[in-house]
Amino acid sequence: MIQETLxxxxxxxxxxxxxxxxxxxxxxFGADPASGRxxxxxxxxxxxxxxSLHIGHAFTLTLQDVIVRWRRMSGFxxxxxxxxxxxxxxxxxxxxxxxxxxxxRKEDLGREAFERRVWEWKDESGGTIARQLRLMGxxxxxxxxxxxxxxxxxxxxxEVFVSLWEDGLVYRGNYIVNWCPRCVTALxxxxxxVAAENGSLWHIRYPAxxxxxxxxxxxTRPETLLGDTAVAVHPEDERYRHLxxxxxxxxxxxxxxxxxxxxxxxxxxxxxxxxxxxxxxxNDFQAAQRLxxxxxxxxxxxxxxxxxxxxxAGQDRLEARKGIVNQLSAEGLLVKSTPHQVPLGRCQRCxxxxxxxxxxxxxxxxxPLAEPAIQAVEDGxxxxxxxxWSKTYFEWMRNIRDWCVSRQLWWGHRIPxxxxxxxxxxxxxxxxxxxxxxxxxxxxxxxxxxxDTWFSSGLFPFSTLGWPEKSADFRRxxxxxxxxxxxxxxxxxxxxxxxxxxxxxGDVPFRKVFINGLVRDEKGEKMSKTRGNDVxxxxxxxxxxxxxxxxxxxxxxxxxxxPSLGEARxxxxxxxxxxxxxxxxxxxxxxxxxxxxxxxxxxxxxxxxWILSRLxxxxxxxxxxxxxxRFDQAAGALYHFLWDEVCDWYVECSKVLLADATExxxxxxxxxxxxxxxxxxxxxxxxxxxxxxxQRLPHEGPSIMLAGFPKPDPTKRDxxxxxxxxxxxxxxxxxxxxxxxxxxxxxxxxxxxxxAGGTRDREFVAxxxxxxxxxxxxxxxxxxxxxxxxxxxxNQPVGxxxxxxxxxxxxxxxxxxxxxxxxxLKVMDELDGLRKKLENPQFxxxxxxxxxxxxxxxVAELEGRLAKVAATLQEMGG
RNA sequence: AGGCGCGUGGCUCAGUGGUAGAGCGCUUCCUUGACACGGAAGAGGUCGGUGGUUCAAUUCCACCCGCGCCUACCA
Numbered sequence: 039m040i041q042e043t044l045x046x047x048x049x050x051x052x053x054x055x056x057x058x059x060x061x062x063x064x065x066x067f068g069a070d071p072a073s074g075r076x077x078x079x080x081x082x083x084x085x086x087x088x089x090s091l092h093i094g095h096a097f098t099l100t101l102q103d104v105i106v107r108w109r110r111m112s113g114f115x116x117x118x119x120x121x122x123x124x125x126x127x128x129x130x131x132x133x134x135x136x137x138x139x140x141x142x143r144k145e146d147l148g149r150e151a152f153e154r155r156v157w158e159w160k161d162e163s164g165g166t167i168a169r170q171l172r173l174m175g176x177x178x179x180x181x182x183x184x185x186x187x188x189x190x191x192x193x194x195x196x197e198v199f200v201s202l203w204e205d206g207l208v209y210r211g212n213y214i215v216n217w218c219p220r221c222v223t224a225l226x227x228x229x230x231x232v233a234a235e236n237g238s239l240w241h242i243r244y245p246a247x248x249x250x251x252x253x254x255x256x257x258t259r260p261e262t263l264l265g266d267t268a269v270a271v272h273p274e275d276e277r278y279r280h281l282x283x284x285x286x287x288x289x290x291x292x293x294x295x296x297x298x299x300x301x302x303x304x305x306x307x308x309x310x311x312x313x314x315x316x317x318x319x320x321n322d323f324q325a326a327q328r329l330x331x332x333x334x335x336x337x338x339x340x341x342x343x344x345x346x347x348x349x350x351a352g353q354d355r356l357e358a359r360k361g362i363v364n365q366l367s368a369e370g371l372l373v374k375s376t377p378h379q380v381p382l383g384r385c386q387r388c389x390x391x392x393x394x395x396x397x398x399x400x401x402x403x404x405x406p407l408a409e410p411a412i413q414a415v416e417d418g419x420x421x422x423x424x425x426x427w428s429k430t431y432f433e434w435m436r437n438i439r440d441w442c443v444s445r446q447l448w449w450g451h452r453i454p455x456x457x458x459x460x461x462x463x464x465x466x467x468x469x470x471x472x473x474x475x476x477x478x479x480x481x482x483x484x485x486x487x488x489x490d491t492w493f494s495s496g497l498f499p500f501s502t503l504g505w506p507e508k509s510a511d512f513r514r515x516x517x518x519x520x521x522x523x524x525x526x527x528x529x530x531x532x533x534x535x536x537x538x539x540x541x542x543x544g545d546v547p548f549r550k551v552f553i554n555g556l557v558r559d560e561k562g563e564k565m566s567k568t569r570g571n572d573v574x575x576x577x578x579x580x581x582x583x584x585x586x587x588x589x590x591x592x593x594x595x596x597x598x599x600x601p602s603l604g605e606a607r608x609x610x611x612x613x614x615x616x617x618x619x620x621x622x623x624x625x626x627x628x629x630x631x632x633x634x635x636x637x638x639x640x641x642x643x644x645x646x647x648w649i650l651s652r653l654x655x656x657x658x659x660x661x662x663x664x665x666x667x668r669f670d671q672a673a674g675a676l677y678h679f680l681w682d683e684v685c686d687w688y689v690e691c692s693k694v695l696l697a698d699a700t701e702x703x704x705x706x707x708x709x710x711x712x713x714x715x716x717x718x719x720x721x722x723x724x725x726x727x728x729x730x731x732x733q734r735l736p737h738e739g740p741s742i743m744l745a746g747f748p749k750p751d752p753t754k755r756d757x758x759x760x761x762x763x764x765x766x767x768x769x770x771x772x773x774x775x776x777x778x779x780x781x782x783x784x785x786x787x788x789x790x791x792x793x794a795g796g797t798r799d800r801e802f803v804a805x806x807x808x809x810x811x812x813x814x815x816x817x818x819x820x821x822x823x824x825x826x827x828x829x830x831x832x833n834q835p836v837g838x839x840x841x842x843x844x845x846x847x848x849x850x851x852x853x854x855x856x857x858x859x860x861x862x863l864k865v866m867d868e869l870d871g872l873r874k875k876l877e878n879p880q881f882x883x884x885x886x887x888x889x890x891x892x893x894x895x896x897v898a899e900l901e902g903r904l905a906k907v908a909a910t911l912q913e914m915g916g
Numbered sequence: 917a918g919g920c921g922c923g924u925g926g927c928u929c930a931g932u933g934g935u936a937g938a939g940c941g942c943u944u945c946c947u948u949g950a951c952a953c954g955g956a957a958g959a960g961g962u963c964g965g966u967g968g969u970u971c972a973a974u975u976c977c978a979c980c981c982g983c984g985c986c987u988a989c990c991a
Contacts, residue, residue: 624950
């Protein structure tokens, strides 16, 4: 399973596939309802079946895997359920394109053959993303993988749809919907992306039928005048009051239409007169309903003008616009046109300009569903993290509009509705009917529309668990514990899961909703294929390794922020993975099969007591951070612990300990203990490298992913060891700083003296002589109570002691005087500020006592330091 | 129009009512037996602007400027 020796650098490609296969084949990802452990469940936001893994997936799913692995190691019976979404429009479009290459259309195949063809494509491409998810190391329970078109999930869809129908929450009717003339289907409001685009505002004269001047309307869509059935003005608009009830002549078609009054007209906008095109504008449609105006459709399903468009029949909508503007201009009816910003809706999938279209569609009445869903968040049964997203949720939910759920596609859940050929009865049923319940006729025709893909996605937290059966999985894993996803689908998905879950599954679908940011490039721009700035996670894996990518994404996941992913950042964390690898290499080189125990912790040397205490601290930080979804803090704590404390200090200290034959076994034991626990802490973020190393260390159990997650034990903290080690580190750093300041070659060993007035300080330094000598590369270290002749040494106060390094041959007096003068100024500066503060009676009286005390301590310390520096300077004669 | 968020060292970003941190980059020195994907030591910031609250504000409040995003039926 593992290589014999460790290379100098970690080679991810050699180890990653091996471990994933081992985990999956061993069944380590599988949930175990019979385990008796507390369940923890999360379902994947199902990726598009024809899609491939992009960086957005990698980001949110990495965070999910971190949580899932952490919970699993912490003793939960963990289910992370994978699945795929059939993605109606997107998938159908892909297959239609394939057909187009063969010179065929889906109509040539017929519905059934086309569906078969899509299934073939699904089988082929659905495996792609599943493979990619494995490459990322995600610990999904593949035995429970679901697809939204699976029989059980389809059954759930049908159950929900029919129930809603029975409860009057589904209705069908002729309304204006968003229509994509390229996809040839209705869209929901959410599937339209509205943006302000440059257009024009045309002022067009509609002459009065009696030969008068008539009225000038303003419009951004002149071609729709062919479908006008009135002109509306505000009832109190003095300019037009005389025209209300009169008739004007519709240009081009020369049809007479009335001038009507309605308060919805904005007198300030344009000319204050608006043309009414009920069949092609949502506002006009509503106005027409109020005013009893007829609707005239002038376009077909592909945006081509129809017979009602007179001379423009057969032209595309945009082509017709040009012709009509020309004609109006020629006839002198075009008063003017001005540049105007138009809010233009485009199809989310294909970017075609969406057409408001009057058509017969199915809708879900959302009001009654939204109410309990709003309450669940209001009273905290569902909590958003970060909490602020609940505002976005409320904003949308409180103004929710009915949901158009029918799509004119062939790929999806066909709406379970039939029309009786005999009596026209509409039948909506769970089981396919064979006879009409009303007239007994058998000529039933099924609805051809399918449901919005999000309708089935909205059931995902429970349809995947077997609902509507009260299956064991459903009972155990519903509600899910947390839903983790991006803010871009709060409305599309999260809100709908809450509404449908509460109504049908009997409880909230999940307790928490964690919203992650959107991955951006290093310039902060949104990543997209069209911009060409997107990062391909698979390419990153290939280049830097999965753990590096995962660690990077985790480290960037600060709440409420959009992470910027750049190459430099990745390289930094790749280096971290390699650093860990080498710490392991060092440990294993020294281990030599030794399995001694560290024994009594209190009896261990200072660095060992210190690192074991720090380990407890970092274990606490990581657990606390993950509890609050503070991925950045968890990653940061581990990064700094391993690099700055374990590698930079403990490993270096251990070299001294290991050189001492009696000390070595315990040092090895501590080294192993710290490394092994660190690996477990790190495993949820970087699963591969941690497993690879863990397997080589003394360990129990078949895999690190099943080993216990370290829990902090406060009784194992050792504050005095941390304090002492801090002093030791400051002393070593002071020596190193002096060496660096005077450019002493790193390999050269120098002499140093520590002057300490107090007995305990002297004993302290003497006790750690070997460590200090090694860490600071000293030839000798002398500890004395006092030392004259400061003029011949470098003198540096360090806490309660003073460091003296002979100048002979290394340093010169003038440079040292300059250095000390600078230091004196710095100390005086800080002292000044502190003293002023302390002289202020307000501060002393009103500030927190500990702050005042702290300031006083600092003053005392600085004064001591200043005195020492001043004394030295005086001895040096400056 | 409404809502949300952001503006901190060269870059990308954390953070806190008590004179600021990280990663990368940069400077100097160093191939010392874990690691040059490395080591040691450094330089670098009036924390967008203006007021207010406070003994104390980068941190709280108000306004302003700049930048994102979301929602919305101004033709």
